[in-house]
Amino acid sequence: MSADASLLQVDGVSKRFGPVQALDRVDFGVKAGEVVGLVGDNGAGKSTLVKTIAGIHSPDTGEIRFAGERVAISRPNDATALGIATVYQDLALCDNLDVVANIFLGQEEISGGPAHATRQLDEAKMEHRADDLLDSLAVTIPNLRTEVGTLSGGQRQQVAVARSLLGEPRVVLLDEPTAALGVPQTKQVLELIRRLRERGLAVVMISHNLANVFEVADRIVVLRLGKAAGDFQAEQTTEEHVVAAITGVGEGNG
Amino acid sequence: MGREGLRRFVQGDLASLRVVLGLAVIWIIFQSQNDRFLSAENLTNLMLQITAVGLISIGIVYVLLLGEIDLSVGAVSGLAAAVMTVLNVKHGWSPYLAIAAGILVGTAIGLFQGSVFTRFGVPSFVVTLAGLLAWQGALLQVLGSTGSININDPKITGLANTFYSDAVGWIIAVVVIAAYAGVVLSGYRSRVAHGLTGESMTPLLVRIALVAAIALVVVAVLNSDRGVPLALLILLAFVVGFEYVARRTRFGRHVYAVGGSSEAARRAGIGIDRIRIAVFALASTMAAIGGILAASRLLAVNQSSGGSELLLLAIAGPVIAGTSLFGGRGAVWTALLGALVIGSIANGMDLLALSSAVKFMVTGGVLLLAVIVDAIARRERQAAGRV
Numbered sequence: 001m002s003a004d005a006s007l008l009q010v011d012g013v014s015k016r017f018g019p020v021q022a023l024d025r026v027d028f029g030v031k032a033g034e035v036v037g038l039v040g041d042n043g044a045g046k047s048t049l050v051k052t053i054a055g056i057h058s059p060d061t062g063e064i065r066f067a068g069e070r071v072a073i074s075r076p077n078d079a080t081a082l083g084i085a086t087v088y089q090d091l092a093l094c095d096n097l098d099v100v101a102n103i104f105l106g107q108e109e110i111s112g113g114p115a116h117a118t119r120q121l122d123e124a125k126m127e128h129r130a131d132d133l134l135d136s137l138a139v140t141i142p143n144l145r146t147e148v149g150t151l152s153g154g155q156r157q158q159v160a161v162a163r164s165l166l167g168e169p170r171v172v173l174l175d176e177p178t179a180a181l182g183v184p185q186t187k188q189v190l191e192l193i194r195r196l197r198e199r200g201l202a203v204v205m206i207s208h209n210l211a212n213v214f215e216v217a218d219r220i221v222v223l224r225l226g227k228a229a230g231d232f233q234a235e236q237t238t239e240e241h242v243v244a245a246i247t248g249v250g251e252g253n254g
Numbered sequence: 255m256g257r258e259g260l261r262r263f264v265q266g267d268l269a270s271l272r273v274v275l276g277l278a279v280i281w282i283i284f285q286s287q288n289d290r291f292l293s294a295e296n297l298t299n300l301m302l303q304i305t306a307v308g309l310i311s312i313g314i315v316y317v318l319l320l321g322e323i324d325l326s327v328g329a330v331s332g333l334a335a336a337v338m339t340v341l342n343v344k345h346g347w348s349p350y351l352a353i354a355a356g357i358l359v360g361t362a363i364g365l366f367q368g369s370v371f372t373r374f375g376v377p378s379f380v381v382t383l384a385g386l387l388a389w390q391g392a393l394l395q396v397l398g399s400t401g402s403i404n405i406n407d408p409k410i411t412g413l414a415n416t417f418y419s420d421a422v423g424w425i426i427a428v429v430v431i432a433a434y435a436g437v438v439l440s441g442y443r444s445r446v447a448h449g450l451t452g453e454s455m456t457p458l459l460v461r462i463a464l465v466a467a468i469a470l471v472v473v474a475v476l477n478s479d480r481g482v483p484l485a486l487l488i489l490l491a492f493v494v495g496f497e498y499v500a501r502r503t504r505f506g507r508h509v510y511a512v513g514g515s516s517e518a519a520r521r522a523g524i525g526i527d528r529i530r531i532a533v534f535a536l537a538s539t540m541a542a543i544g545g546i547l548a549a550s551r552l553l554a555v556n557q558s559s560g561g562s563e564l565l566l567l568a569i570a571g572p573v574i575a576g577t578s579l580f581g582g583r584g585a586v587w588t589a590l591l592g593a594l595v596i597g598s599i600a601n602g603m604d605l606l607a608l609s610s611a612v613k614f615m616v617t618g619g620v621l622l623l624a625v626i627v628d629a630i631a632r633r634e635r636q637a638a639g640r641v
Binding site for chain 1: 441444445447448449450498499502503504505507510511513514515517518519521522523524582583635
């Protein structure tokens with residue numbers, strides 16, 4: 001795999017739900033250390049594409065390559081095993097549990113020694129690791145033992161992203177990470193996405209908010225009616241061009 | 255206590271303090287009406303009265319943590335006790351085997367009900383309501399035409415009728431205090447070892463002192479009557495054991511997670527059906543153990559074993575003491591605290607020789623009050639952005 005080759009590459013993927021052609025021969029790729037903004041109108045196929053990569057839907061045709069190898073992703077576990085983590089819009093956090101418990105949910109650290117027999121949780125180790133992880137992402141949550149339900153929307157998003165990093169993934173898919181967030185919270189989350197890029201992760205971010213996409217994305221991919229309708233370098237394009245590609249007005253292949 | 259303090263008081267952060275204050279008020283009222291209420295003899299009776307319902311409530315706490323309900327625990331407790339008694343009295347089984355068989359009947363019922371609930375997606379309310387009827391029928395079947403069987407085996411009747419000498423009582427108190435201090439301090443050491451030193455030692459020492467004071471007072475009171483009852487030790491052992499499972503083990507963490515958000519738990523890779531079946535098995539098992547203790551105390555099983563208001567009290571106790579009906583919030587020790595509150599009310603009303611009519615209405619009123627407080631706490635949390 002050469003330096004500029006995509007870490008994750010989708011070639012000619014189609015997906016049909018009954019009469020609806022959700023994806024129509026879509027090509028899409030993301031490199032390590034790159035943030036790709038995936039934009040498009042409602043029903044353009046953004047979520048379907050992400051869910052196909054995440055193993056929720058299997059494609060009707062087309063293939064997915066990971067690190068140059070052709071891979072079959074038919075279940076969410078396949079994607080996780082490859083190192084593809086997904087953070088859905090609803091975050092799937094347990095509001096009644098604290099930050100540490102949410103980050104380690106389903107992957108708890110178990111004590112050694114005789115306490116191992118009861119699968120006793122190693123709380124101190126989990127808190128220590130969670131603290132390190134959040135520190136490395138420059139996420140500041142005053143008390144890791146506060147219930148997630150009491151956190152702000154931005155903090156909850158940050159916890160959800162941090163949790164997805166626990167399995168050392170190489171690709172992170174973010175579904176509307178800034179939706180319903182206030183200005184300062186959006187800023188926190190965008191800052192977090194930059195840190196994911198600094199770590200060399202390939203990041204795909206679905207968003208309706210073009211201003212946010214322009215702020216962090218290196219590349220912007222537009223989907224329209226299930227087809228790839230534009231692939232822009234963020235620094236060499238304008239919001240007008242992208243909007244034109246989204247709505248299908250004029251030429252969208254700038 | 256100020257506005258913030260008042261909010262926490264209502265909202266459940268300080269739920270345990272609220273309940274302890276409530277218990278104190280109840281005790282003061284009954285003591286002022288009848289000065290035998292707080293006598294050592296009556297308090298010992300109270301401990302014996304709450305054992306069965308407290309044991310059943312332990313399983314109920316787990317079911318409530320999932321956000322589910324189990325209406326069959328009363329009937330299961332009666333059936334398990336009847337199976338034990340029939341095997342021991344009519345078939346001559348050894349008491350240990352008979353007790354084990356009774357407990358296993360409970361476990362099997364729980365596995366069955368949990369499987370039906372998860373496999374067919376029938377609400378737990380309905381599955382266990384069907385169970386309530388069916389296991390009551392099974393109880394009548396097992397008892398046969400006699401309708402009531404006396405228990406003579408000293409091993410079985412000893413469960414609820416054994417008292418320890420003063421010296422043993424004090425030893426128990428010392429062991430409890432030492433064990434609690436050991437657990438608290440080793441937890442603190444482990445945090446320090448991981449470089450997590452944000453926590454001050456003072457609240458830990460206060461907690462240890464509080465537990466020590468309670469243990470010493472309880473043993474002193476019980477020693478001045480018949481001594482520490484075995485039944486109370488059984489209840490405490492189960493409370494501590496299952497509190498540990500709930501708070502400190504992976505299984506317990508997953509129970510809270512499923513109750514908080516089953517979808518989040520499922521996506522985190524937790525086998526939520528496995529957790530649910532295990533919890534229903536646990537609830538029925540604890541119901542069986544509670545039923546066996548109740549039979550031991552009564553020295554018999556009969557057609558009304560596990561019937562009457564036992565089921566409602568077993569559910570009401572933890573809810574009164576702060577375990578939410580909506581899932582994901584609560585603690586195992588609320589089974590003990592709730593049983594103490596409900597048991598105190600029942601015991602006090604008996605001392606005052608109130609009629610059944612009054613007793614039912616008062617108990618119903620207390621339950622209603624508890625669920626209203628629970629619902630308000632939940633609404634306040636939602637208003638504060640905490641679901």
